[in-house]
Amino acid sequence: MLGAVVSIPAIGTAAVERASAANLNESPILASFRRWKALRESISFDISDNELVRLHADMSSIVETMLATPATTTHEFAAQFMVVCSGEEIEYRRAARELYAHAQTLVGMA
DSSP, rough: OOOOOOOOOTTTTTHHHHHHHHHHHHOOHHHHHHHHHHHHHEEEEHOHHHHHHHHHHHHHHHHHHHHHOOOOHHHHHHHHHHHOSSSSBBSSSHHHHHHHHHHHTTTTOO
């Protein structure tokens, strides 16, 4: 059509809008993941041993809270997976088994 105006959003706009909306209506699992991630990113070489122990205790508490509720979305499941498996190792073996069982349920294997 001659003279028609087509509006194409800039790349990434939808993702930004989705992320902003997610923060307003964030699930408890995703809110906990955001707190866990912030704590993880605050770990550095110049913190004391006591502070490191406190951070790990806080992170473990958050993980327990996150895993107390089964994920209902792929984002929630991914967040749970990321706190259980750091990418290089499985940090919470029991939780990994439970998460694996939940994954089997989600794909109809259990």
